[in-house]
Amino acid sequence: MEAISAGTGIGLSWRSKPITYSNPSSSRVTRRFSQIKMTAVSVEKKTLNIPKSEEIFKEAKDLMPGGVNSPVRAFNSVGGQPIVVDSVKGSHMWDVDGNEYIDYVGSWGPAIIGHADDKVLAALTETMKKGTSFGAPSALENVLAKMVISAVPSIEMVRFVNSGTEACMGVLRLARAFTGRQKIIKFEGCYHGHADPFLVKAGSGVATLGLPDSPGVPKSSTHDTLTSPYNDISTVENLFKAHRGEIAAVILEPVVGNSGFIEPQPGFLDALRQITKENDSLLIFDEVMTGFRLAYGGAQEYFGVTPDLTTLGKIIGGGLPVGAFGGRREIMEMVAPAGPMYQAGTLSGNPLAMTAGIQTLTRLQESGSYEYLDKITGELTKGILDAGKKAGHEMCGGYIRGMYGFFFTGGPVYNFGDAKKSDTAKFARFYWGMLEEGVYFAPSQFEAGFTSLAHTSGDIQQTIEAAEKVFQQL
Numbered sequence: 001m002e003a004i005s006a007g008t009g010i011g012l013s014w015r016s017k018p019i020t021y022s023n024p025s026s027s028r029v030t031r032r033f034s035q036i037k038m039t040a041v042s043v044e045k046k047t048l049n050i051p052k053s054e055e056i057f058k059e060a061k062d063l064m065p066g067g068v069n070s071p072v073r074a075f076n077s078v079g080g081q082p083i084v085v086d087s088v089k090g091s092h093m094w095d096v097d098g099n100e101y102i103d104y105v106g107s108w109g110p111a112i113i114g115h116a117d118d119k120v121l122a123a124l125t126e127t128m129k130k131g132t133s134f135g136a137p138s139a140l141e142n143v144l145a146k147m148v149i150s151a152v153p154s155i156e157m158v159r160f161v162n163s164g165t166e167a168c169m170g171v172l173r174l175a176r177a178f179t180g181r182q183k184i185i186k187f188e189g190c191y192h193g194h195a196d197p198f199l200v201k202a203g204s205g206v207a208t209l210g211l212p213d214s215p216g217v218p219k220s221s222t223h224d225t226l227t228s229p230y231n232d233i234s235t236v237e238n239l240f241k242a243h244r245g246e247i248a249a250v251i252l253e254p255v256v257g258n259s260g261f262i263e264p265q266p267g268f269l270d271a272l273r274q275i276t277k278e279n280d281s282l283l284i285f286d287e288v289m290t291g292f293r294l295a296y297g298g299a300q301e302y303f304g305v306t307p308d309l310t311t312l313g314k315i316i317g318g319g320l321p322v323g324a325f326g327g328r329r330e331i332m333e334m335v336a337p338a339g340p341m342y343q344a345g346t347l348s349g350n351p352l353a354m355t356a357g358i359q360t361l362t363r364l365q366e367s368g369s370y371e372y373l374d375k376i377t378g379e380l381t382k383g384i385l386d387a388g389k390k391a392g393h394e395m396c397g398g399y400i401r402g403m404y405g406f407f408f409t410g411g412p413v414y415n416f417g418d419a420k421k422s423d424t425a426k427f428a429r430f431y432w433g434m435l436e437e438g439v440y441f442a443p444s445q446f447e448a449g450f451t452s453l454a455h456t457s458g459d460i461q462q463t464i465e466a467a468e469k470v471f472q473q474l
């Protein structure tokens, strides 16, 4: 069996596109962003004109915890307050004050064909005329199920749910039911939704808030969750030795997006495939983010490694709330009512979500989709890193198709520990500078970015020119 350790195997796989620059003099770069405090990530004064956003968010904070319904949206890690969005179309977003932005968040992934696509909206309108939810079988479920099964190599049967969190909860119960074992291995910095057993070293949102683990998660829920640094196969081997016959599954993001963008090192996914097989454990790819984004068949098609089970979300709902888990028929037939493992959902498989998913996947099937994503994302990533280097900043980053990321550290970044070496205060200054230039990135250093088929070369050029300007001011 091939074994690799974290920090070895510097070269990335033939399909990956690492871009790493470093400049030791960057620490001497003058910091000139007067509107942003240097140490804390709080914004004192902005040139961005957002009075309506400020008013709405002030009210929101009194109505909802932190003013939001999902933590990273609150801008805690970049300071200041979020812009309040009024509308989206294609690759663009408008706030309630009329400011326009090029959007690289894409609703955190679903908007891969662009926001509010005309065909998706038209199909939704037609479906809506028949009702929004049946709570009973509909033909649309079969259509999306067939599309998912034919696209994703590991999936022979699928169960639709309403979010990525639900998909990961379901898949974990299924892995435990199928193997009769309790323990799982997850990787530091990988996020698999907010269910109790996964809230251990869970990346993005949790890291951004500086919460090691969440209060309220009982120790009994995480007792069977073992963790390893990402890209570190020797730790995984040791865990399998120490817990022989006890590990139900290894779950991971096959390309990490929740610690920023981190690729698997060559051989890492293959080694996980092999070690899980040897130990009669299941390999689970959480493709909630990477599914239909790195390739039509997801990361498993892109890297040629087929897991036993897969979770999906985001893109397969085309902007409506959907998740799914699927895998080999013999495993999936354990799910109720075909089998004894219970899982259910009032709105699961609802016709609106199925319709948006079907239309989105149909658009992605058009030839050249992934080549286009590769082209524009490559230009964007290279442009940003070139501009950063030219201005004297230590940076590294990379991309695959419609997913990318960059860190304010010279790198290389193989795992969450490496990612945390980033200069997050500098990221916050860069973030606000870009926002003021009309570019909306994810408001955390520890989130991947997303492009879409609606992003134009003009968008990319505008973004790079904005970055060139902002990098000079950091």
Ligand SMILES: Cc1ncc(COP(=O)(O)O)c(C=O)c1O
Pocket (backbone or CB within 6 Å): 108, 162, 163, 164, 165, 166, 168, 191, 192, 193, 194, 253, 257, 258, 286, 287, 288, 289, 313, 314, 323
């Ligand atoms: C890899 C991964 N898994 C699971 C989830 C949870 O999905 P949701 O937010 O739809 O519950 C996310 C969300 O970003 C994710 O990125």
